[in-house]
Amino acid sequence: MDSSGCQFEKQTLVDNLNLSKELLENLLTTDENDKKFGALFPSQVVSPRTITGPAHLSNKGASDWGHHGLMAYGSNCTVIVIDTKNFQIIQSLDRHKSVVRKILWVPVVETRIDNTAIIQLLSGDASGHIIHWDMTNASVLSVLQDGNKPVLGMEWVPGMENDLMVATLHSPYFLIIWDVKKQTKLWKKSFTDTLLSFNFNPFDGSKMAFLCPDCILFVDDFHIGKIPSTNGRKFYISTPRIESSNEDNSRGRDRLKKLMKGLVVGETKPRPDEAMTITECLQMAYHQSLRHHLLLLYPRDVILVDLHINQTIGIIPIEKTMSPLVQVVTARQRDVLYCLHESGSISVKVRRKVNQNVSTSPLDSNLDNMDYGSYSADMFMCYEHKCQSEVIRQMKGSKVLGISVDPICERKIGLILSSGKVVCLELEPNFGSSTSLTKMALSDIVSPFLSEKSGLRILITSMVPTINGNITVMKMCPPLTTRNRQHYLPLLAVSTNTGYLYVYNMSQGRVYKEFAVHSYPIRGLEWTSLKSIITYGYGDNSKVKNEMYLTDICTGQSTPIRIDRQSENPISILRVSPLRQYFVVVLKDGPFELWDLSTLSLLRTMPKKFPYVIALEWSPIHSVKSMQSKRRHSQSKDESGRPSFGREHLVFSDNESQLYHFSVEGDSVRDGIKIPPESGVNLVTSIAFKSNQIVQGDMEGMLNMWDLKARSSRNMNTNRGAIRYLRFAPGKSNLKLLVLYSDGFDIVDLKQNQYEKVAQLKWNRENGRIIDVDWASSELPVIATEDGWIRIVDLSLTYSASPIHQYNLQYPISCPSLLPPKLLNRVHFLLCTQFWKQNPNFKHFSTFDGFTEQDLISVNTQLSLLNIGTDFGGMNIAERCLIASRLLGDSFGVDLWTVALYYMKVAIADREISFYQESEKQDSAATDYKRINHHPNIEPLDTCYDYLMDPYSYQRLQLERVNLHEWKRGDYRHTQRVVERLILLGEMDRAVQLLLETDIDNPNYYTDAIKACLVATIQQTGAAQSTIKLVATNLIANGKIWEGVQLLCLIGKGLDACRYLVSYGMWEPAVWLAKSILPPNETLEVMKKFCDHLVSIGERFGAIMVLISQCQFEKALEMLYSQHQYLTGALFLMACQHYKIDVNHILLICGIEKCLNNKHIEL
Template sequence: MSDTATDEGSTPTVVKVSPRLIPGILNPGNKDALDWGPQGLVAYGSQSNIVVLDSRSVTTVQCLQGGGRHDVTRIRWSRHLHYHDKARPYTLRLAAADSAGVVTVWNVATGTIKAELAQPGHKTVIDMHWMAYNDASYPLLLVLYEHSYLVLWDTERELLVWKKDFLREAGGEKFTAFSVDPFSEASIALVTLEHLWLVDDLNPARAPQAPLRRLDVNLPHAPGGGTNSQAQTPTENPRRSRLLSGVQAMFQGANSSQANAGTTVSGSHSHHGSGASGSGAGGDQPSSEMDLMPGGYGNLTDCQAVLHDPAHRYQLVLVFPRHVVVVDFVIQQVIGTAVVERSLAGLFAVRICRLTGRLVCLHDSGVITVRQRKPFTLPQGVDDSKSQLGSSGGSDGSRLCGESDSSGTISLLTPSWLHQSARAAQFDVHYDTLTTSDPYRMVTRNSRIVAFALCPTQQTDSNDDRKILWGESLRAAIVLQDGRTLFYKMLPPAKDSKLGKRRLVLTAALETLSTLPHCMKMCPPVTFKNWKTYRPLLACAVGTGNVQVLNVATGAVERNICVHTTAVRGIEWTGLTSFLSFANATLQVQSTQNSNIKNELNLTEVTSGRVRQIRSDRADEKPIELVAVSKYGQYFIVAFKDQPFELWDLRNLSLLSTVSQNFRSISCLEWSPRSALRRKHSEMGEEAGIASPPKQTEPIFLKPPANDQQDTQAVENGKKTSKGQHQQFVKEHFLAIDAQSKVCFFTVEGSVLKSNMRILVPVSSGSITCTAWKADKLVLGDSDGNLSLWDITTKKSETTPSQRGAVRKVVFAPGRGNMKIIVLFQDAVELWEATADHTMNRLTSLKTGRGEVSHVDWAGSMRPLLAWANGTITIMDMELKPHPASSIADYFFEEMPFLPAILSPNSALHLKAILQHLPCSQQEVDPLAVMSSLRSFVNSEDTALARSMLADLEPEVWEALVKASVAERALIIARLFGDDEAIRFWTMFESLVDPVRRSLPPSFDLLLPQKEYRRTQLYRAMLHESKRGSNYQLLLETEPPNPHFTHDALRACLIACLKTENASQSSVVKLVATNLIASGDTQLGVQLLCVINKALDACRYLQSNAQWDKSVWLAKCSLSRVEQCDVVCKWAEHLSLVATNQRTKAAVALLSVAEVGRCIQLLAANQMLERAMLLADAAEEAGLQIEWDKIKEEYRPAALRLKYARYLHAIGNSEAALSFCMKALDMPEAEDLKKEIEIILEDSTSLIAHHRHLQLTRQRASLRRTPHSQLALIND
């Protein structure tokens, strides 16, 4: 989106420059400070600042400057997994923790701080997690501090909800990482250097009460020689009680059964198990490379991270430098590994795809590998469609009631083929390498990897072009220490590819200031002559000899040009698109010579990147101290240290003259902003053939060669000249000050250089250090901190002491009549103003550390620019606020990112409704028509922003919106808005309509279709059974000294007796089970009910004991479709209660069992009117039958349309509201609403016509007069 007009008669519109931060290089403390939000924004820590990027347009949208000097160590985007409305609008909320332990919660849209959270005595934040416990828990932030201190904060009210100290409970071990279970927010896993710990009762209302459960994992050897730590030898080794029953592992958790072969894990409050040797390798390498540590427990010293697998429940992923271990924490075993190939570097980080469970591994060399689990196949001879998993049991339960528990373990009555096949197959989790990216070239030592992240909504791949377009292909981001951000995307196989392998390619790279700038210079200001092509560019010279050209309006590095071989010493712009720069290269010469410097002076054109050398024939001379270009672009001066300076012709790049030996070393030089140009033109006229100074917007490389330039200019002026005729110049003036503070004025016209050695400028006792010249005012700063103002016209002067020490730099602000000055001191930056009465007034000041600010300039007439010693640049307002940040809506974007969260809540919902109800035909939609018919929002700024977002929306988006159905369009809009909750809802609906083409990812878990869910549980059962013996043997292996010896023996007898069932046995077992449940032993009672095929009764008992997840698991594994649907509906009723407050999850649960009507009623009853109406329309469009008779009358179609029309009218979308109101005329209230909307639309139409008439009148008037309102501060 560009605000710059191009027509000759257009009103000049200057690019807006807002206060902002331009980031630089990162510190090592910023490691892992990176997060990718669902709205497509990537945020990373850069020193004490936060940089926010838009991943779609690959632009910087916000930079947040931290208040302290501490590095940002962790960043987390908030997860708004709730329905969005006016009360809970779309927001951009971000939590950032620094090395001092302070957690800052930001409103990224406005650039303001919402909360600062600090816990006294705990200085380091290990990690953070936004809670999604229910629909109201989105402001809750869980923070783990050092010394095993867990705190829950309410970021909305800045209150500490509860805190828990685990240090003593963990035996003095300090937690190094934690991970929250994505399937149950009540469960978290924590890691120390020695053990894994589990917490199962996390609750927003109170601190965890249950004791920690420790898991001592018997780890595999590290590839190529074992781990760094020695295995711990168990002190005792009795056999512990192990019951292989249908729900034992699910209920006992860490106390559940263990395998007598393979890798083992034991609970801390249980006896240690005997670790029999076996193969635990399930990765890319042979098992011999991942041998287990027999008889011992390896520690977690080398563990880099612990992650819950978001696609597979009850599984943890432990990341080590050369391998990844998968642990099932229910059966407490290592179930698989993935080993890094010998040809690849070690692992820097591993991320897991939420939708597919793939491992995305970033290696230290910058290579990314994607590893995918091998698909599960049933053993030979087992037909899934004909097996018990494909059938449905009766109301009394079926043989499936005990086939797998929540962990997938096989029940007591598991068929013999499952035992035999599982033990024969030795199931393990194996990963295959899906694709590998090309290594990214690391240029310098600052190119080290700092952080790595995956897009949370783009993690799958498909050959469906619609899905690829809509971002379901995997995307990754890497942040390097030099500030570069690399974006990768996985593409489908190329059409001509014979291997058919997917490709992981680098799609974009975004640069920042790569190293500390040595010098910088802002381009010439905007004027009446150059406003059409003006761009606010800043040239920054870095230590490598490159020059980075930044656009200060967007904060983007537009060019990175290699200009010199050594560090650049100075930059001077010759126009809007070209600049001079110089560097000093040290020569290896004999010591008898007087100098060992070779100067490099180059002219660079920004647009093309061409570099032209000047004075290339000079070597072994004094170093260049400064270069100054005249205001009208005719001359430039090259000043040396202890050597006369040179005057050059900028147009021909030829030397005109050299100053006399009397004036050698120059410390300051300023060209006069006035010249004799206008006077010459007025006296001689255009026919005189005066060679006009070139426009500053013309790149010098576009001009003819020096020998032909005179002829070309003469033809353009109507007068031919020969090649030998001398070119005419305009007289200009400049002021020079030497090291002894001797001031001299010079007049130059062509090669004639005249000097006036009279000291006309008042000089204080201190030596002059800097100067600035604008109009008839000259300001000089000296080493004593004095600012001297001299009026050249009236010869009046005034000296003002600043009391700040030596003045390092003074710069006048651009703009006609703007006499503000920015002054740089050693420990402060101040703004002054030269008044008409020849005095200097201090406006404001900013106190800084000594030497913290290295350079000052002006990015605009009211925008001071400061370059800091840490490599960052800040553009401030006139108040010099220490932490400049603007609202995203105030920034200038060449392509406006689609971020509805920057709008007001009402406007965001209005924009969403516009996209959902596009005024289009069946073939196409005209975006311009949509924008022109867009009614003004309540906030006029929102109207402009919304139109900009729609104007910059890709054509593919409009095409997809037109072709999509109601549900598909809602899903597309949810992805645009970054609405995770809506994405989940409409993904479930699409799977309900077309389960074959829109199958659900495994992360839906309990919401998966029954047949698919049973298949996943069968895989887990076989995975576990492959490591265990028969149930009878496990029970009878219990040693007599074990306290569970008698208990296990009796249960073994019970299992043996129930091999042949009869009515009396079942009644007795049911009676015993009922008594057990009544006495509080729910787990054992439910087990017995499952043994006698009373799964439906077991589900009811589980629900009455508030164990809802387990009841749904048991229903899906054991009951018929009708019965499990009833269980899920009761679960949904529980979720929709006020105490539970998980209504959005309840709606998805009802959709999972095709209860569309009940889902609509639930949504409408809870004021989710938009979702309810769209669901009703989508169901009607898809042909789904809804029994409206069973739904309350107030939620039936006519009443629902009327309520939705009122909702649309309230948010401002009166056109769509009228359409839905017309469909609800059966309701008595609809007629009154219809009349109200029609009146508003008529008034709005006439008002819009009046505004358009005024706008045309103003545009016509602007062609006849100067637009002073916009150009008051533009230079002449």
Template sequence: PSLVPSIHRELKIACFSTNSPTPAFKKQLHSNKQEIAVLVQTSSYMRQIYILLYSISAGLIIRNKKKIGIEWVSLTSFLSFATSVPNNLGLVRNELQHVDLRTGRCFAFRGERGNDEPAIEMIKVSHLKQYLVVVFRDKPLELWDVRTGTLLREMAKNFPTVTALEWSPSHNLKSLKKKQLAAREAMARQTTLADAEQSSVESSVISLLQDAESKSEMSQGISAREHFVFTDTDGQVYHITVEGNTVKDGARIPPDGSMGSIACIAWKGDTLVLGDVDGNLNFWDLKARLSRAVPTHRGWVKKIRFAPGKGNQKLLVMYTDGAEVWDTKEVQMVSSIRVGRNVNYRILDIDWCTSDKVVLASDDGCVRVLEMAMKSASYRMDEQDLTDPVWCPYLLLPRAALTLKAFLLLQPWSDTFTMDITHVDYKEKDEIKGLIQEQLNSLSKYVYSQTRPHSLFFIRLFGDESDLQFWTVAAHYIQSFAQSCQPNRSVPEGQTPAEGPQSSHLDICHDILCENSFFQRFQLERVRLQEVKRSSYEHTKKCADQLLLLGQTDRAVQLLLETSADNSSYYCDSLKACLVTTITSSGPSQSTIKLVATNMIANGKLAEGVQLLCLIDKAADACRYLQTYGEWNRAAWLAKVRLSPAESSDVLKRWAEHLCSPQVNQKSKAILVLLSLGCFHKVGEMLHSMRYFDRTALFIEACLKYGSSLTTASPHKLIGAAFVDYAKLLRSIGLKQGAVLWASRAGEAGKELLDELSQKEKMVL
């Protein structure tokens, strides 16, 4: 997991087979993630259900977004849109991203469009995944071709405002395929060949037909005709047909007087259902040309979805206060769920999981799969007859899971490490205690009470990647800087304390966070490997550029001289080789080269200007230019490979400040950078300000244990505040012994909490 590429999106996919009874899927999301959408997609080929939880961390691209949505465009890719907070003019920045789950590739579907325009209200992909409709708040809709990514039509300014839209499930794909197969068969039969070749012709015709049947309309280049309906603010229904590049307006149906403003539409077969903001459902039988309005008295109809499966006319309806299942054939309600009556959680989104099971996303961070009656989950974890205990702390309540983690990570109140929570003063219900003890028992074969395991072992068990990365880097540099503070140890000139000959290096997967000397060696080895594998001029040029930045001028000149005379860059490469070879450290030449480099950077040739600055040993200036032009990662890389530890530290500190800025807001990444620089007090302050009380207290404890100083005028203030807040956290989850211990370590800051804890103990006695 390299630190250099900024990771702005996280995809988590849970998959389970439908051959067995469908389990109740209940996923507790991480507290610092934002749940966006839950999608369910079934595949007839693999007979599996994919539930996609798409969550976005604070990053550059989807930063400060107000509204977010997501739509599938194939079995392995989807479109997601996000809108920023409106500016003074009410305009936003819209982003429509196409994500391929197989490769992770993500690109802007609308290209350069999206800046300073009305917000996207919804996106709708047609049933055959051919076309896409993008609906805006105060702007006419756009119609796109999903396959080619081209804009088919942007509606006129007088186009009506869309309140609800739905694609029709009917299309002419089958008839188009039949016509194409018939044409191929006719062409094959018209071919006249000799009798000896007749049998081979028949076999080729058969294989041709089979191949045509197996290929989809995408590979055949078929553009099937599809159509959609939408409603305006007056409730009038519009019909539009799309076929290839042709878009035709269809019929217009006047509004129903019994309906309010239409909020959503669902269409399956000959049945069209409309829901309005007043809680009315209007069932249309398109074949019989009949409609029936039914008031539900449930308020705003947020969403309606037909169940999958041929002939299955069940309809799922979502309201503000719950959901219902309707039978559209009989036009009657089948089941209902209401917040406050049946459940104590609020429903955020709904969909069908299978033809008879419903999936709900709720505000408690869970995804629930229910039977159609919506009374209970279809499968309970505690009903399994398991032969071995299962380690899965996320099956516990959040409070109990936090208690389990705190109990396992550190037990300073006891000299011996124990795996029995009954030996600890933990005030909790026996049922919760039993569940926690079951989790502890599942680890009994790996952990023994006589030994105190490393904390990283438990962090890996909990699957907390952020915690694992932090403590891996922190443990390395705390020990490294602590060793440098030993009185009998001297650090060679030109090395940071963490780069001494006796210290082990941080794993290279941490990239920029590694020590300078180790990072330099790795980059040289990497370039040498690329040299061996180069097979084109572009590849050779990249190797030469990298060698120049690394200060390997002799080898770079050799690569530049390999340029063929037929190459258009032959003259430039030859001149560059001469420049690199004859460069001197005299004042006039340095001034000239620096002036040229500055002019090149000012005129958009940043990479070339940086190369020239590195040639005259002005890498520090090059880093400042890179940071000025927003190339923070490249500046950090260059600082690690070319600058002295002191100069490199200045560059990385500026990078950390940039990462902490509100525009970037990547404080976790900044903390890792500061750890590599030994700025432990700043790390503690940032962790405390981010309310990572457990991590802050344990980090300060580790610094004090290994003798790594928290260099500041008043370290006791930070220590006291961190220990008191951690003690309060332990008290809130029921670990009283731990709360007393950490409060006592806080000194004067913890006296009030200690008195409060002792008073409560006396009251209990």
């Protein structure tokens, strides 16, 4: 409402302030600058974004490192994305209303209509929401929800990653399958047991395991198209109690034998005195490098379980002096474990073998001095402690939240702490290497034989810092003007309760400077210029020692102010005048002090009768004459030697809400007018003054607005409770006002003497109240919250993130996947080959390579960040394809070229084998299953490639496992499984020995004795093969498949056995048997059928890999073409030519034509 009761006072105030239209038009502000000098420099542009603070303990495990080199992690309710090359935050996704629990990168990069790349991810929170993000645009593509139960786990359905089929586990026992693209739920399964986490078997997508509070639950019939028919199989872990008479005995081989023999996974719940404390199990995960193996993490041990025999085969204890374990990550390329400790240290365990035929002990300390007594070294698996990182220095109360490992190189590790700090570590060899570390992967520094003695080290390479303490106050620097345009940076000063002062560059969203200034919490701050800040702090008592410093943010020098003061009331207000001549210090219920800013000297202390100041603000309006006089005589001094001052004005309110006006010139403070409070105005808490508008906010939520030009005032009740703070936005004609309450804030526009509510934010987040607000620019508010986070939001108070191309980052983002997919394909091809050039250039491309001038900027930027190295051009094409796949984050390409490179080398080596030797190998006895390593000088594929390994390495792996199973055999049923494997693998003597060990009281004693005689006899005579084959056929026909298969293998009919297994759809056993015992030509027959099977179920990439592993390079090339993989096919063809592998010329011509017709390659 308008008020006419104070017209005289208002007119007097206008006169005293010398308001004039001319002066108002001459006031320099940001809006005017925008019109005068156009666009801002990139370093001055501010965009909506979130600056991280401490994380929530419930964010534990919410992180994922993508194949494209970006790592995402959950921090409170926000998803943060880091460029792991430069280790800088590049995106913040802030739409969750509860704590983020799980994160999953989408494995495929899609293309928009404008041909730009879309990098996507999923994040699940504690309220059951799953958000599908477009990370590049910071937009939500969809939200999936089924109830409000927390998300406990989230994984892509194996083989369906490209179709975006995701499995999510919700508390307490719900498994849901989502079609993310269609935003639909396929099915939901409710189990009967409480579930904590789950994991798909990386070698068999139909199998999955769940961790329960008291057991492990296995589901063996998972299929995307139907709900599992059962609630799974429960398995419990039990161990006998071990009496330890002394320390030596407890660490000896007797204890080891009992422990290893006693740890059994069974379907029967053990007695309480035998049960391991399963509730202590922190993590369960399938081994990524070994088939049929499961890892269980305990605070002091890692247990390795062989799922083929359902028994533990390894225990990896940690020393008593080491911090307890928190997480374990198993690498895929090599049998290596990354173990995270509570201290923040990461230890590296590498599976150890003393030679190529045996495995060693599971103890990872004092291995060389361990006395194994009568036990041979092939009894159990051992992981050797290779190295350990330094303990991370953490703040009080900080905890480790988890680690993520780079899936491409598996050398880089991201460690997330609850303090908000993120640390990058790298595993390196101790010795120097001619190969650039950028191109090196775990497979390059750890041999597949795992027997080398070379040292490793794990070092901290970079870090994303965090603030020390909780935010107490923040303030944006003075606004941009024509005078400071050339050197202006949008800086935000933030203080903490630990006495630290942080200066953020709001354009880059990072800490620009950090200063340890105070010994007390900082209670307030003011910018005195773009380069200096005044801060004050004090303790929590009623009488305190006030600390006040002027800090130069360029030099870091802090100058004390108000020194030699004794205990007094705390400072309540600090304000710097617009002309930066004075600053006012107000003590609570105490005196008003006026200070000279240039000399940091006290000009005047107001007498005790001076009113108590509750809220104060300097007038931004001053006389042009005073301003010009100050400029003219800024260096002159009057007769008394004091510097000259310009006149400035201030207004303040006392404890009775009376408004006072004073003018200040030097040490002279002249009384102006006193205006009594208007009706309805309570105790004033804050004043904002801009242009001709004075706004007061009170304890009841009332806004009192004076328009000095219109000589009117009115009140507006906000109905939101006490007003904490008022602040106008920068800009001459910009009258947007921030009104801060205890539960949020409003943005109102007072232009044209109107009150228009622009936006409203009610803050009900779990992460604490709003501490302070300010304007990051004329249109963007910035919020500081109790949890230590800073958010720049748009004017609608909806978004606190922007598309990544709008950010001004400290370094270019190193992520080739951000290039449009067609552009990335061209880059990939040019990195692999430039055969048409006499002098190839792999470090810099030009328009002659088929790029436009506009594309070249982004392409060459990404190339420069790859650090290709000088040795790259000297590699052959297959080696370059492998390295290029690593550098560009092509996980499928890494696998394809790793396998292809090995078998192409094998193809060359095979040519050197004489025809006589090859014939002799093929004509060997049918029952001689022993493999020979024909290529000892070629590094073999590791165990993660499973049936793609060479026959010798694969058979050796299976023999190692059966040796282990034999040592671990306990009951009769287990022994029979071992006998079966021994017969299938051709270990007849050992099978006979085990059969003869059957106890005489066992009902199967006679059967086993007869079987032993049969096995022993058939090795000597080979007679009655037709009878045995007939019996085997009848057994298989009557459902006793494995009994029949054993008989067929006894008489050297392994191929027939595989054919029977295939006919029954038992593909995994058929492939296992073929790779283990069949000669190459027979193995090829089985693997071709398996390849056809993979194609029929949509696993075409796997089929191509199978063909390559059988040296069927032409068939693999044909399938690449059939899948429209023309680029890969062309490169594969060139690699074959390099290794002199014969390829049909029709395929050569077809490949070139396809590439040219599709304009993928420009020669």
